[in-house]
Amino acid sequence: MLAIDPGKLKCGIAVVEQERVKLQEVVMRSQLISRLKTIIPKVDVVVLGDGTGSEIFKAELFSSFAGLNSKLVIVDEQFSTVEARALYWQKNPPKGWRKLLPVAMQTPPVAYDDYVAVILAQRYQKMLLEKGSEFSS
Numbered sequence: 001m002l003a004i005d006p007g008k009l010k011c012g013i014a015v016v017e018q019e020r021v022k023l024q025e026v027v028m029r030s031q032l033i034s035r036l037k038t039i040i041p042k043v044d045v046v047v048l049g050d051g052t053g054s055e056i057f058k059a060e061l062f063s064s065f066a067g068l069n070s071k072l073v074i075v076d077e078q079f080s081t082v083e084a085r086a087l088y089w090q091k092n093p094p095k096g097w098r099k100l101l102p103v104a105m106q107t108p109p110v111a112y113d114d115y116v117a118v119i120l121a122q123r124y125q126k127m128l129l130e131k132g133s134e135f136s137s
């Protein structure tokens with residue numbers, strides 16, 4: 001699956017298979033559609049956050065990929081930035097003097113929109129698991 005965190009200037013993308021992150025990148029908004037042209041044909045589900053600019057991006061996605069065969073799923077983005085920041089620090093523990101400060105008080109030194117995309121993919125996977133358990137009970 002491909003998860004996208006659409007933003008006004010930059011976007012996060014992540015390709016996730018089962019629970020394994022195969023690709024995660026921060027892409028400038030102006031280059032997003034061109035970057036997705038190599039990814040979308042290879043995925044069966046596109047997960048899109050419902051935050052900033054998602055409706056505009058959804059329309060752009062459909063016009064750029066006419067005949068899109070991938071299923072498009074909109075996922076709640078609420079608090080995903082907070083979760084992504086925690087995931088960033090989990091994967092990239094602070095070094096040097098930064099170790100002395102609680103990570104909750106720090107901002108990652110790089111854009112972490114790609115981690116937001118990973119969180120959106122995880123939320124979609126969780127939705128699928130919850131739906132599956134509803135049917136099996």
